[in-house]
């Protein structure tokens with residue numbers, strides 16, 4: 250699609266642009282680099298990615314049994330997007346290296362937005378600021394593991410409300426018990442109560458918050474991370490700790506066989522939020 254049809258200038262909010270090898274705001278004359286081949290406009294590069302290529306997530310056969318956070322996210326997005334007709338405009342905010350491309354390419358138009366300039370991202374911008382998208386213009390927004398990286402979540406969710414069409418939908422996936430990641434851009438862990446208040450304050454009233462991720466996922470995850478964590482103690486203590494953790498992990502694997510799926514609502518791994526404007 251002609252990307253300028255949906256954009257607004259992040260400086261003056263005008264939606265009148267000229268486009269050649271740049272996108273130029275006809276109102277304030279700001280210009281932004283535009284790559285026609287990738288249909289990519291760069292408003293602002295927030296951080297540099299390790300690599301710029303695609304890194305699309307696929308569900309491997311042996312992962313079906315473990316169903317850790319990423320697999321659960323994948324399945325949730327797959328299930329939810331089935332409820333949305335294909336002829337819709339989808340916006341994947343915080344898409345990263347096109348992680349969810351396999352699930353979103355069913356839509357007639359999917360635009361990818363990120364703070365880093367991965368090759369296939371369409372809109373590179375800082376979404377802690379005004380999102381450079383017109384009011385009431387998007388049918389479906391995916392926010393997969395994004396909210397914890399936004400320092401002003403209320404402003405951000407207000408922006409989501411603004412750009413979503415009436416009856417448009419949004420799916421949020423957000424972790425609660427998970428390691429620090431993408432540091433230093435990792436700020437918050439939300440409870441369902443915080444999510445509810447934030448969404449209500451943004452004028453959303455129709456949404457469903459659900460816990461995802463079993464207790465067994467969390468323990469599995471934490472033990473694996475802790476076993477890999479470097480400890481500043483002597484060699485023998487290190488060996489003993491590693492051995493004990495390894496024994497616990499092995500014993501836990503047996504428990505996991507009997508109970509791999511139950512979710513403890515007091516300590517979920519994270520939440521999914523299905524939202525309708």
Ligand SMILES: [Zn+2]
Pocket residue numbers: 258259260261262263274275276277278279
């Ligand atoms: Zn402008």
